[in-house]
Amino acid sequence: MKRDDYNRYRNKAIEMFEKANIILTDEEKDTIEVADFGLDMMDETGLQLITYVNTDLVCAKELVLLPHQTCPEHKHPKRTFDDGKEETFRCRYGKVYLYVEGEETKERATEPPLKGREYYTVFHEIVLTPGQQYTIYPNTLHWFKAGEEGAVVSEFSTRSTDEEDIFTDPRINRIPEVE
Amino acid sequence: MKRDDYNRYRNKAIEMFEKANIILTDEEKDTIEVADFGLDMMDETGLQLITYVNTDLVCAKELVLLPHQTCPEHKHPKRTFDDGKEETFRCRYGKVYLYVEGEETKERATEPPLKGREYYTVFHEIVLTPGQQYTIYPNTLHWFKAGEEGAVVSEFSTRSTDEEDIFTDPRINRIPEVE
Numbered sequence: 001m002k003r004d005d006y007n008r009y010r011n012k013a014i015e016m017f018e019k020a021n022i023i024l025t026d027e028e029k030d031t032i033e034v035a036d037f038g039l040d041m042m043d044e045t046g047l048q049l050i051t052y053v054n055t056d057l058v059c060a061k062e063l064v065l066l067p068h069q070t071c072p073e074h075k076h077p078k079r080t081f082d083d084g085k086e087e088t089f090r091c092r093y094g095k096v097y098l099y100v101e102g103e104e105t106k107e108r109a110t111e112p113p114l115k116g117r118e119y120y121t122v123f124h125e126i127v128l129t130p131g132q133q134y135t136i137y138p139n140t141l142h143w144f145k146a147g148e149e150g151a152v153v154s155e156f157s158t159r160s161t162d163e164e165d166i167f168t169d170p171r172i173n174r175i176p177e178v179e
Numbered sequence: 180m181k182r183d184d185y186n187r188y189r190n191k192a193i194e195m196f197e198k199a200n201i202i203l204t205d206e207e208k209d210t211i212e213v214a215d216f217g218l219d220m221m222d223e224t225g226l227q228l229i230t231y232v233n234t235d236l237v238c239a240k241e242l243v244l245l246p247h248q249t250c251p252e253h254k255h256p257k258r259t260f261d262d263g264k265e266e267t268f269r270c271r272y273g274k275v276y277l278y279v280e281g282e283e284t285k286e287r288a289t290e291p292p293l294k295g296r297e298y299y300t301v302f303h304e305i306v307l308t309p310g311q312q313y314t315i316y317p318n319t320l321h322w323f324k325a326g327e328e329g330a331v332v333s334e335f336s337t338r339s340t341d342e343e344d345i346f347t348d349p350r351i352n353r354i355p356e357v358e
Contacts, residue, residue: 020200021199021200023271023309023310024310025310052267052312052335053267053312053335055265055267057265057337058237058265058267058335058336060267060269060335086234086236086237088232088234088237090231090232090239130202131203131204132204133231135232154239156231156237156238156239156335157237158236158237
């Protein structure tokens with residue numbers, strides 16, 4: 001990502017935090033992360049976020065999605081120290097559409113070989129408006145997208161190790177690279 | 180605590196959440212906890228709070244302190260499943276004065292028997308205004324008090340087991356009893 005693009009999306013995130021009445025220090029504003037997932041199509045697939053704290057045990061972040069922006073499908077797999085990241089999303093502003101992997105269907109057990117998970121896994125849609133929340137347990141595929149106003153979402157989780165996230169789209173690179 | 184008093188302090192907490200621009204659902208407003216610590220002096224020693232989530236691993240709460248109200252000195256001791264609760268306080272509204280146990284002084288090592296910890300333990304004062312935060316590690320004594328506007332504080336922590344907290348004042352009962 002080019003420095004100018006980083007600054008532009010960082011400033012959009014600051015505007016969203018202001019709309020959500022979330023107060024950040026000036027130092028925090030300088031640490032806002034802009035993730036383009038290596039796809040260079042920020043208006044469709046991207047995420048802005050700030051990490052308040054990330055200890056060995058607990059992480060808290062504030063996520064910003066611009067209008068209609070999507071955070072793509074991924075999961076938090078088993079790690080050396082736990083079964084994977086657990087996270088609760090709480091909507092603070094706007095509307096977020098969250099899609100979470102549900103139970104596998106019977107076909108998966110009875111009809112190997114698998115041709116693709118899309119035939120076998122049901123995704124549940126959860127719509128969150130301000131004050132509503134949902135907990136995603138480890139190693140569970142999920143993705144989310146903002147409505148027309150965008151969204152600000154608090155995330156309460158176990159330790160965050162973004163570099164270990166597994167994205168379904170193999171082109172994705174979670175760790176931002178600003179030129 | 181009498182039901183009328185509970186309702187009065189719950190309503191004060193709702194007003195503080197509104198000042199802090201924190202959105203709760205109506206169902207959540209009905210679950211606001213009012214802790215008088217068994218002391219029946221809420222205007223001096225008390226706490227209002229809501230627990231968003233409390234899984235085996237992660238807890239998130241929103242704490243309300245009314246003007247000049249104090250949450251009394253306590254610590255979160257070792258539990259069967261961990262070394263004790265770890266918690267980060269992030270101020271969202273008002274001002275909170277946080278006092279956290281620091282290093283013991285040399286006297287403690289050289290002058291037994293101890294007559295009282297107040298001679299040996301230094302408490303650090305941390306003042307938090309909106310956007311500022313502080314992490315308290317397990318088994319560390321701490322207490323906190325709001326300034327003249329009161330305070331709203333987000334707490335991000337490991338699992339919460341309030342009934343295991345150890346308060347310095349032996350008269351204290353953390354779990355509220357509403358008549």
